[in-house]
Amino acid sequence: MLSAQQLATMLNLQDKMNKKVNPDWLNAGYGYLRAAMVESVEAIEHHGWKWWKAQQKDLPQLQMELVDIWHFALSACIIDYKGDVDASAQSIAAELASGNTTVSFDGKDYDASMQSLLDNLELMTGLCAAKRFSVPLFMFIVTQCDMSADELYRQYVGKNVLNFFRQDNGYKEGSYIKMWNGREDNEHLVEVMDALDLSKPEFSDLVYDGLKARYPQA
Structure with missing residues (x-):
């Protein structure tokens, strides 16, 4: 299960990224x-x-794809709570703590734990189309895709921090260098994260610092 610290980190990162795209997002x-x-x-x-x-x-x-979905789901949750990141984190934590994998949709109950991955993906698609999202359903799908909560956190933070790093180093202007020493930035990101302690509250900052230390200086 995602920890309170992990939820806080991800929601804060998402809020910052969305503000970078549009301050009035x-x-x-x-x-x-x-x-x-x-x-x-x-x-x-x-x-x-x-x-x-x-x-x-x-x-x-x-x-x-699940990591991308999580970016959008976190954004929707923050909007539901009018920008209150702490309230968003508490809401998600409460959903996860309930352990309830049953979703009511179109007058019928679906228990994710009794369904195939394909059926659960279809259910999640239908819920999103109806402007709804079930965190327990999503996390069960994550498990069905052989991902742990820690791995979801790791991949989410990695992608988010890399996006920040690219923007801060001229991605929008076209001056960003994607290949460092013959390898793409994605490959450097994996190495940086592998060398860090996932449990540290400052994990995202350490990832950014690790990328910065490797990035070719002008």
């Missing part, structure tokens, strides 16, 4: 759950659903 009317719905459909594609042809589940891509 809370009132902009962006369709965050619509975006989560589209990502959910993409996750279904990576799972494979076509019965008339041979398909293989692409687990790494599935996990990446």
Whole structure:
């Protein structure tokens, strides 16, 4: 289960990133759950659903889609609580603590723990289309995709911090260098995170500092 510290870190990072895109993002009317719905459909594609042809589940891509969905879900939650990050964290923590994997949708109850990954992805897509999101359902899907809560946190923070780092180093202006010493920044990110203690409250800052130390200086 995600810890209170992990939830606080992720929600604060999401709020900062959204403010970087638009300082008034809370009132902009962006369709965050619509975006989560589209990502959910993409996750279904990576799972494979076509019965008339041979398909293989692409687990790494599935996990990446879940990390993207989580970005949008956190944004939607912050909006629900009018920008109150602490209240958002408490709400998510309460949902997780309930351990309730049953979702009511369109007059019917669905227990995620009794459904296949594909059916749960479809259920999550439907909920997002109806402007709803179930954290317990999402976290059960994370488990079905062979991810732990810590790994979700790790991948989320990594992607978020890398996005910040790119913006701070000229990504928007086109001056950012993506290849460092013959390798992409994503590869450096993995190495930086692997060398750090995930449990430290300042984990995201340490990731940023690690990238900064490696980035080629002009």
